[in-house]
Amino acid sequence: MASPPADDQDSPAPPRRERPSWLIDVAVALLLLVADAVIVVVAGVLLLAVGLGTAQPSHSPRPVQSRDTPVLTWFVVWGVPAVAAMGAFVHARLRMPVTAVVQGLFTLACAFLAIAWTRMLLS
Template identity: 75%
Template sequence: MASPSTDHQDSDAPPGRERPSRLIDIAVGLLFLVADAVIVVAAGLLFVMVGMGSAEPPHSVQPARSRDVPVLAWLVVWGVPAVAAASAVVHARLRMPVTAVVQGLFTLVCTLLAVVWTRMLLS
């Protein structure tokens, strides 16, 4: 019986699943980096605009009012970090380390933004 080829003997991956090239990993990571930066800047600007629009004048003596926050707002605020985390896990499983790191950092930033948005929505 013939022995398996030497290129599959040292590999940890199953024979049918190859790792993407490093160049593809870097290109996808850069694309995600640009897209993630646009998302973070847009979320930050939206936070500032909504926060300034809902701010009351400093000498205002209005009673505190309760606002109901729609479920869709909560899904968006906490859904983006969840999707980013899923993307980081998927890219790590695809053995794309650069893209997985970019998505992992994006997950951290999205989680911090979600905490800030939650505080703003609850105040």
């Protein structure tokens, strides 16, 4: 059996990234948890305010109107969960499990809010 060329024998194995320390992982997770909580609360309050502002009283007849929702609104409503999912994926690839779990939960909260916003915008 022939031996591999000398160039292959001298080349080192590709360097493997070291996992960040648990302290850094938990610190980043806590910072993101606070930021994510603020985002979810603001989105929930806006959902409530916009929903109550556009609600029709039950005793008045509902006027027939066409409300076209701008495309930018749909990009924001469904873009935030997509960006949150990418953040969870990136943190998982960086081998930061605590942060990845926090971002995964934020993704679920964003998806729930996006569904609520979509229902409100389509009604």
